[in-house]
Structure formats: C-alpha cells, structure tokens
Amino acid sequence: MAKKFTLTFRGEVCKGCELCREVCPRGVIAMSDKLNAKGYAPACAPEPDNCVGCTACALICPDGVIEIFKEDEE
Numbered sequence: 001m002a003k004k005f006t007l008t009f010r011g012e013v014c015k016g017c018e019l020c021r022e023v024c025p026r027g028v029i030a031m032s033d034k035l036n037a038k039g040y041a042p043a044c045a046p047e048p049d050n051c052v053g054c055t056a057c058a059l060i061c062p063d064g065v066i067e068i069f070k071e072d073e074e
Contacts, residue, residue, distance in 0.1 A: 004071040005053040007045045014042035014065045020057035026050045029057055 007028070014036060020043050021029040028050045031041040043065060045051065051068070058066040 003053060004049070005051045006069045006071055007048050007051055007057075008067045008069070009043055009045070010065045011042035011044070012036050012038075013063050014040060015063060016040035016042060017062065018043075019060045019062070020066060023056040023060050025054060025056065026052055 011032065015038070016031060018031060021031065028045050028047060029043050030046050032044045033041070036042050043057075043061075053068055053070060055068050058064075058068055
C-alpha cells in the first residue's frame with residue numbers, strides 16, 4: 001500500500017514566490033486562483049494524493065508556509 005501524505009498551507013502567509021512549485025518532483029503544487037489578504041496567489045495542492053512526501057517544498061519555502069504529515073497506515 002502506498003504511503004499517503006497530508007499537505008497543509010498557511011495561505012495567509014504565502015508570498016507566491018513559486019519556489020515550492022518549481023521543486024516539486026510530481027507537480028503537486030500550484031498557485032491558487034484566489035488571492036490572500038496581502039494580494040498574493042498562495043501555494044496550494046489541487047491533487048494532494050500525488051504527493052510522495054519528499055518535503056522539498058516545505059524545505060525550500062522561505063516563510064514556512066507548507067507542512068507535510070504522513071497519514072496513519074491502516
């Protein structure tokens with residue numbers, strides 16, 4: 001059974017730099033169509049089930065916007 005991961009984004013802090021999108025090996029990260037309060041398009045994951053949990057996005061984010069959690073295996 002494949003491991004599943006949960007991505008969380010603090011969209012209100014995201015500056016829309018797109019570094020996370022560029023380093024994602026599976027293309028899971030995208031930029032939202034909706035702007036945050038500061039006027040930036042924050043990062044999001046339209047298809048989070050494709051995440052392999054590599055944490056590259058969380059590591060490169062200069063503002064700590066992204067967290068990745070491994071889901072409990074059943």
